[in-house]
Amino acid sequence: MIPEFHYQVDWRSPGVHPGPHRSAQYGGGYEFAGHVPLTANPDPRNLDIRATLHDPFGQLMVRTFRQRSAIPVYVVADLSASMGFRGTTSKIELLAGFIASVAYAAYRTGDSFGFIGCDSTIRWDFFLPLRWHKGAVPELLQGLQNLRPEGKSAAGLDKVAPYLGKQRALVFLVSDFHFALDRLDALLNTLVRHDVVPVVLWDSAEYERLPSWGLVHFVDPETGVRRRLFMRPALRDKIRASFAKRRDDLGELCTLYGREPFFLIDRFDPDALTRYFYQT
Structure with a gap:
């Protein structure tokens, strides 16, 4: 039986492949990364009404998230x-x-x-x-x-x-x-x-x-x-x-x-x- 250990890193992975580590990539994760206009990230599922109402330019604003990546x-x-x-x-x-x-x-x-x-x-x-x-x-x-x-x-x-x-x-x-x-x-x-x-x-x-x-x-x-x-x-x-x-x-x-x-x-x-x- 192979002895098993667990590891973690405290830096963000720049990798694009999905994995378990914190990432510098934006994607379908759960770590909130901020708001951007819908035109920059056309995913209406993440539309944020509150952020849209507070935008001084009247743009539709969506939430963005960081994915988890492999290393x-x-x-x-x-x-x-x-x-x-x-x-x-x-x-x-x-x-x-x-x-x-x-x-x-x-x-x-x-x-x-x-x-x-x-x-x-x-x-x-x-x-x-x-x-x-x-x-x-x-x-x-x-x-x-x-x-x-x-x-x-x-x-x-x-x-x-x-x-x-x-x-x-x-x-x-x-x-x-x-x-x-x-x-x-x-x-x-x-x-x-x-x-x-x-x-x-x-x-x-x-x-x-x-x-x-x-x-x-x-x-x-x-x-x-x-x-x-x-x-x-x-x-x-x-x-x-x-x-x-x-x-x-x-x-x-x-x-x-x-x-x-x-x-x-x-x-x-x-x-x-x-x-x-x-x-x-």
Whole structure:
């Protein structure tokens, strides 16, 4: 069963397709938008007698309304080697489950859905054009579950913006964000046209499940650099503190671009993501 969450946006959709979100388009909705002369909106069903009697030019006045519209929803995901980490769970499997949930939520809401995966470049073999999908896009999910990430960086994320279209979209940007904050700053700046939800995908085994004593081997999956450290309580606490600081730094930077990050650690809690949208 696909975990289901609910989302909302606080901006008006410019889209012309009917949907559930507040819109900048005029149409057959219920949100009153004002009065115009009948000649400008020839729909006598919305004739307003009071407004007509008060019009200084004696024109027939009708009520206008804003329709509800659909929005584009994307998941843009980091598929670089660091996303291949397996600890408490598999990051890639957790990502696939999250994508399934977003695709299903968009379908249930009436919005279109698209996916772009990136490592050092855009992975066109994992590109899903924006469309109305029913279900969880099984071909994409199957491909992701079989993926063994090997990309040396997530630089392809910097090239995504032109493929998101000109209409404002809700974009779930999913990564472990194990790259420099100035790079993230530049990335978010390229996506400033859109409503970006940074989804930080971590595994607690990266920083919590460390021994108090003993030799520990660390491998950077993107550079291949290996280090062997003698773990002790002070070093373990230092690693945990660095992740805590990273969490704060990510929160501070992402908030400058409109939204706090959503932390996806070990498992996806759809209720937590629903609260994220309705409490912020």
